Amino acid sequence: MNSNTSVNNHSAIFSVLVLLALSAVGITFLHLPVVSNNLAVFAVATVMAGLVFFQYMDLKSEGKLIYWIMIIPFVLFGILLVLFIPDVCHYSIDFLKRFF
Amino acid sequence: MEKSASLPLTQAYPTNEGPCGHNSSPAGLTAGRLGIWALIASEIVLFAGLFGSFILMRMINPQWAEEVSHLNLKAGTLNSLVLLISNFFMMKASSSVTAGKANDVKKYLFLTMVMGVLFLCVKAFEYTAEFAHGEYPTSGGFWAFYFLMTGIHATHIIGGLVAMGLLWVRAVKGTLGPMQGRVALTGIYWSFVEVVWIFLFPMLYLLA
Numbered sequence: 510m511n512s513n514t515s516v517n518n519h520s521a522i523f524s525v526l527v528l529l530a531l532s533a534v535g536i537t538f539l540h541l542p543v544v545s546n547n548l549a550v551f552a553v554a555t556v557m558a559g560l561v562f563f564q565y566m567d568l569k570s571e572g573k574l575i576y577w578i579m580i581i582p583f584v585l586f587g588i589l590l591v592l593f594i595p596d597v598c599h600y601s602i603d604f605l606k607r608f609f
Numbered sequence: 610m611e612k613s614a615s616l617p618l619t620q621a622y623p624t625n626e627g628p629c630g631h632n633s634s635p636a637g638l639t640a641g642r643l644g645i646w647a648l649i650a651s652e653i654v655l656f657a658g659l660f661g662s663f664i665l666m667r668m669i670n671p672q673w674a675e676e677v678s679h680l681n682l683k684a685g686t687l688n689s690l691v692l693l694i695s696n697f698f699m700m701k702a703s704s705s706v707t708a709g710k711a712n713d714v715k716k717y718l719f720l721t722m723v724m725g726v727l728f729l730c731v732k733a734f735e736y737t738a739e740f741a742h743g744e745y746p747t748s749g750g751f752w753a754f755y756f757l758m759t760g761i762h763a764t765h766i767i768g769g770l771v772a773m774g775l776l777w778v779r780a781v782k783g784t785l786g787p788m789q790g791r792v793a794l795t796g797i798y799w800s801f802v803e804v805v806w807i808f809l810f811p812m813l814y815l816l817a
Contacts, residue, residue, distance in 0.1 A: 546815075565700055
């Protein structure tokens with residue numbers, strides 16, 4: 510990719526990121542139900558993070574090794590969350606009721 | 610507009626990231642690139658642990674919603690925009706290295722640092738207001754998480770500013786050439802710091 514294309518691409522991504530950041534704030538003023546609000550806000554954040562990772566950090570052009578390096582912490586994060594669940598359930602029956 | 614001067618060593622050192630900048634791994638990655646991604650992976654473990662703990666603690670402490678209402682949403686939104694602009698300037702600096710525009714590298718590195726410092730100033734303003742309202746890290750679980758997570762993030766901002774400062778000084782002296790690849794590596798790190806804020810901001814300020 511030549512430098513002009515790269516700069517234009519960065520400008521476009523920047524504009525999208527600003528719009529998404531403002532829309533995330535805007536969502537909170539819609540007074541949606543708690544779950545919908547939180548899911549929407551995190552969905553916007555995930556899209557923003559994906560754009561930064563793949564476009565700004567150029568992850569899209571990295572090799573398999575980098576992808577493996579990046580997958581490992583997310584797997585560890587998943588294991589961590591699973592390990593937390595018994596503790597959380599122990600402290601709050603209400604927490605269980607939200608799922609069952 | 611005056612045309613930017615070319616970096617003196619751009620052609621001679623097309624992918625140089627300093628003394629370890631040669632292709633040194635079987636995967637054809639430079640040591641610097643491999644190192645920065647490994648650093649980011651370890652940072653993800655750190656922040657994911659904090660985020661996971663916070664989300665689960667938030668779920669079992671619905672009363673934290675009251676604490677959230679004491680945060681300054683306008684300041685948080687401003688900081689999000691400041692960091693987005695800062696990262697955009699960093700990407701421009703990185704592109705300028707590729708294009709061999711030495712003056713633009715200096716300019717955009719400086720602007721990135723200015724926005725980074727502005728982010729810290731807004732954060733300091735927020736901390737001051739929170740301290741004035743009697744909210745300290747010892748004031749409760751929410752505030753302990755808030756100050757810990759934003760404090761660690763601010764520390765990463767300071768680290769990025771130091772790295773950028775060193776590159777900027779070299780750029781001003783005209784000695785960036787042998788280490789120009791480090792601008793892109795610093796850009797990757799700076800983008801990661803932005804990703805952390807992209808999740809930190811909604812978690813602290815926007816969750817219902």
